[in-house]
Amino acid sequence: MDNVYLLGIFAAMSAATMLTRSLPFVALAKVKNHSALDQFGRLLPPMIMVVLVCFGLVSLEIESIDRGGLSALSFVVVIVLHAYFRNPLLSILVGTGVYVIGIQGFGL
């Protein structure tokens, strides 16, 4: 195992991550309280969250009807629990618990 190569790859990836995260701060540092920026700040976050939920669903790799049903059930469990109790920990733990039991316990 080549540890120097591994660290080099880590460094390259770290630099790329920092570049993408810092670009708007460096490029737009001169812009102050622009109304279009406020518009971005208000509308973009919930939209990106929708996209990330979809990304999460895609990455579950739902290949069978059983798995699709289990995913839908866990999804609804999270929404219902969160609507009633508004406790993020409870919603995430129970939702994930249902999914894990479905996969490991029932082989879905």
Next chain:
Amino acid sequence: MTHPTASDFWEALRDSAPVMFGYIPLGMAFGVLFQSLGYHWLFAPLAGVIIYAGSAQFMSVGLLATGVSYTEAFIATLLLNSRHVFYGLSVLNRYPKQGLARWYLIFGLTDETYSLITAKPPEFSKNSRYFVYLTGLNHSYWVIGCGLGASLQSFFAFDSRGFEFALVALFLVLLIEQVRTMKERWVIVFAVCASILAYVLIPNQFLLAAIGLCLIVVIVGARRGEVDG
């Protein structure tokens, strides 16, 4: 700058708790996967410290297995993380203008940290100490997860199937929280359409395509708002 208060830390700890339940199992999944490469397990938490990008770290396992060049790793990470360019746009006015804290906060602007910060009311922008605690806590959960997964897997293999749902549940909870506080709920419909369109058209660049489409909707919406107002 105000004096450090314990309440800032406790508030950050409470707010970041759901991220802990997402990051520790997800970090562990990375650690387990990383162990398949055969490096010392301590390199997994090290990746968490210096890369600190979940999807990029998962990708790195595949990249390292095929022995890519440094340039290829750099470009692949740049493409995968390009959505973060848009994140900065919406927290630009909330972050401190200079200093080490500013650069650490920018480095630590992950999907989850971004959504917690944007869920706070705008008047919170003055409290950079809270932001540093929040970012630092999320970062440490991720590093702990990476270390736990890799070290445990190097001693005994365990069944972690299904844990990936924690990520969906986390984003879903954060979405519900954001929808509660917003007036322009029509954008949600556009975001769902953008996601479906992106998945049908460019599934292997899903994130970038979907966020690009959302950005177009916001730009067009902002133009129309300027005309109306």
